[in-house]
Amino acid sequence: MGFFDKIKQGLKKTREGTGGVLNSVLANFRKVDEDTLDELMEAMLLADLGYECAEKTTDELRRRAKLQSVNTREELTEMLCGILTEQMTPNTGLKLDTKPSVILVLGVNGVGKTTTIGKIGARLAKEGKKVLFAAGDTFRAAAAEQLSIWAERCGADIVKHAEGADPSSVIFDGISAAKARGVDVVICDTAGRLHNKQNLMNELSKMARVISRELPGADVETLLVLDATTGQNAVLQAEAFNEAAALTGLVITKLDGTAKGGIAINVSSRLNVPVKLIGVGEGIDDLLDFDASEFVRAFFDGGENEN
Ligand SMILES: Nc1nc2c(ncn2[C@@H]2O[C@H](COP(=O)(O)OP(=O)(O)OP(=O)(O)O)[C@@H](O)[C@H]2O)c(=O)[nH]1
Numbered sequence: 001m002g003f004f005d006k007i008k009q010g011l012k013k014t015r016e017g018t019g020g021v022l023n024s025v026l027a028n029f030r031k032v033d034e035d036t037l038d039e040l041m042e043a044m045l046l047a048d049l050g051y052e053c054a055e056k057t058t059d060e061l062r063r064r065a066k067l068q069s070v071n072t073r074e075e076l077t078e079m080l081c082g083i084l085t086e087q088m089t090p091n092t093g094l095k096l097d098t099k100p101s102v103i104l105v106l107g108v109n110g111v112g113k114t115t116t117i118g119k120i121g122a123r124l125a126k127e128g129k130k131v132l133f134a135a136g137d138t139f140r141a142a143a144a145e146q147l148s149i150w151a152e153r154c155g156a157d158i159v160k161h162a163e164g165a166d167p168s169s170v171i172f173d174g175i176s177a178a179k180a181r182g183v184d185v186v187i188c189d190t191a192g193r194l195h196n197k198q199n200l201m202n203e204l205s206k207m208a209r210v211i212s213r214e215l216p217g218a219d220v221e222t223l224l225v226l227d228a229t230t231g232q233n234a235v236l237q238a239e240a241f242n243e244a245a246a247l248t249g250l251v252i253t254k255l256d257g258t259a260k261g262g263i264a265i266n267v268s269s270r271l272n273v274p275v276k277l278i279g280v281g282e283g284i285d286d287l288l289d290f291d292a293s294e295f296v297r298a299f300f301d302g303g304e305n306e307n
């Protein structure tokens with residue numbers, strides 16, 4: 001299946017739900033007047049784009065439509081896609097050039113951190129890279145077990161400690177093992193509990209300190225995983241984590257399970273952090289590189305031209 005088809009299939013629910021509403025506004029459109037803009041604004045709010053982003057988009061549409069005539073549905077769709085794409089921070093991909101480099105994976109309970117690590121590990125292994133997982137979720141014994149299964153599946157090494165160990169010590173040992181074994185990428189799992197913000201900040205800065213002390217100058221991707229099905233809650237999580245850690249990218253999971261894929265646009269435009277990857281299923285291959293323009297197009301494609 002091609003890349004665009006995979007996004008389209010993953011976003012099926014979003015296209016049918018939100019895309020359907022937007023497309024019916026677009027289908028009935030004659031000219032860009034205040035009624036059309038109101039209807040589009042409403043549809044974008046339903047899509048979980050958030051008030052700020054929906055308003056910015058509407059204002060920009062109004063402005064551009066005055067400068068350039070918009071007569072057809074295609075022209076309006078084109079203009080709208082362009083504006084939405086520009087609101088998102090461009091995805092420059094994962095930067096993992098040093099050996100080893102590190103990916104630190106953060107996020108609240110159950111968003112899909114461990115699954116995403118498995119998918120990223122499998123992808124890197126396919127590219128011929130040597131991968132090591134550091135089981136930094138020491139909160140639950142089952143967490144390290146789950147990560148071990150993924151490690152086996154994609155041929156990655158794993159470093160784990162007993163339940164209750166200090167996550168930073170797991171990361172320290174993971175990095176030491178990586179240096180000794182010539183590993184290319186260390187991927188660190190973390191526990192999902194948010195507890196309170198001060199705790200979160202302390203724990204995250206301790207992990208970051210260990211990494212920068214042990215691997216000065218190394219490429220470090222700090223990825224926040226967000227569950228698309230949680231809608232506006234994902235925005236709050238993103239804001240909290242963005243204050244506590246220097247995020248380099250977002251991963252939006254479970255886009256296959258929601259009609260509200262607009263959350264990807266919302267979060268990226270608010271935080272100024274690029275969405276780098278999206279999850280569109282539970283399988284090992286259900287991880288896609290995020291491309292803002294393709295995403296927006298798939299999102300609007302109502303399904304009448306399925307090919
Ligand atoms: N449909 C779908 N399910 C997903 C996706 N990503 C993860 N999941 C599922 O979400 C559930 C939770 O995933 P985990 O990877 O365990 O999440 P986690 O963030 O590590 O959870 P904790 O370790 O408990 O904090 C699992 O059942 C996954 O299969 C996705 O992109 N789509």
Ligand SMILES: [Mg+2]
Nearest residue numbers: 113114137143
């Ligand atoms: Mg986990």
